[in-house]
Amino acid sequence: MRKYNTGISNKTMGSVIAAMALTVVIFVAASYPGGNINPTPTSLGAQTADFLNSMRDNVQYYFMCNSTFVNDDLSNFYSQTHPGAYIDGVRMNRTTDGGNIDLLFSPWDANITGTGHVSIAEWNTVSGIIIDDGIGKMEASETSPGDYFPQSTPVTFYFSVFFDDNTCFFGGFTAVDGYFYIQNGTWSGEFDTMGWPIANDWNPGYWLIEGGHLAAGMNALYALITDSVTYPE
Numbered sequence: 651m652r653k654y655n656t657g658i659s660n661k662t663m664g665s666v667i668a669a670m671a672l673t674v675v676i677f678v679a680a681s682y683p684g685g686n687i688n689p690t691p692t693s694l695g696a697q698t699a700d701f702l703n704s705m706r707d708n709v710q711y712y713f714m715c716n717s718t719f720v721n722d723d724l725s726n727f728y729s730q731t732h733p734g735a736y737i738d739g740v741r742m743n744r745t746t747d748g749g750n751i752d753l754l755f756s757p758w759d760a761n762i763t764g765t766g767h768v769s770i771a772e773w774n775t776v777s778g779i780i781i782d783d784g785i786g787k788m789e790a791s792e793t794s795p796g797d798y799f800p801q802s803t804p805v806t807f808y809f810s811v812f813f814d815d816n817t818c819f820f821g822g823f824t825a826v827d828g829y830f831y832i833q834n835g836t837w838s839g840e841f842d843t844m845g846w847p848i849a850n851d852w853n854p855g856y857w858l859i860e861g862g863h864l865a866a867g868m869n870a871l872y873a874l875i876t877d878s879v880t881y882p883e
Contacts, residue, residue, distance in 0.1 A: 695858050698832055699786030706744075706777070708813045711847065715739035717822075719807040719868060724753070724875060728764075732881045740875065749773040753879050766878035776874050780867035785821065788830060788858040795857060799831035800824045807868055812837055812847045820852070823860050830858040 714720050720737055728735040736756040743750050748769045755762035795801045799822050808822035818837045823830045833855035838848045 694790035694832075694856060695788030696786050698858075699781045702781050702785070702811075702819070705811075705813055705819075708815060709744055709811055710814050711812045712742040712809055713739060713812075713846075714807075714809045717805045717807050719872070723872060727872075727876050728753075728755075728881050735881060744773065751875055751879050753875070755882070762882055764879045764882045766875070766880070768874060768878050772874060772878075776867070776870045779870045780864070784863045784867040785830070785832075785858070787863045788861060791829060791857040791859050795827055795829055799833075799855065800827075801829075802826040807864065818847070818849060820855075823864055825860075828860050830860045830864065832856050832858060 715738060720740055724740070725735060725737045728737065737753050738756045738758050739754040741752040741754065745767075748767055749772075751766045751768065753764040755764065802824050803826075804824070806823050806825040808820070810821075811819040813819075816836055816839050818835050820833045820835075821830060833852055835852035836850045838850055840848050842848055
């Protein structure tokens, strides 16, 4: 897996290296705007989904990178027609009539970006599968596999979300251990020289039991991206 220069703390990403960056499709530790999350074993996933849905209109960016979903699954799809194609990151943002998707192909400084647009219906459908049918069905783990994410590599799937009130959310899943990690924090509202949001700090995170709930959402997101974004010619 290539390392993408993003923006999360070393403790959060642990041995994966990169920190965090722009957003993405698509999470929570302590206080959210409007109230506190109570991490009870059977309700944290549903509360997280409620929070994400309540913030849907406040999203500035979604971002994904450094995962088998991005670097392997999506790269393999585009390399079938363009040998050697490699995706470093996926950037998504919601618009008034749907959503924009940018695939950032390696090397990032060559500015090779595949772009696509999806309808509101497509955007909301995939969001619902990931958030309501995925995260919302998960239960909090009664035991912690560790103090940081990831506890094992490679990371299967992760996304970060940056909101317009300068808060942000991170959710990550590693199939080897079967946990989904959630964490929220703040960002400066500013961007570094590469255009990535600059995160200020992160609250303590929580572990959910993934339990296979993300499979349908990952498949739907893969189809949404590959159906709507072509390799830049």
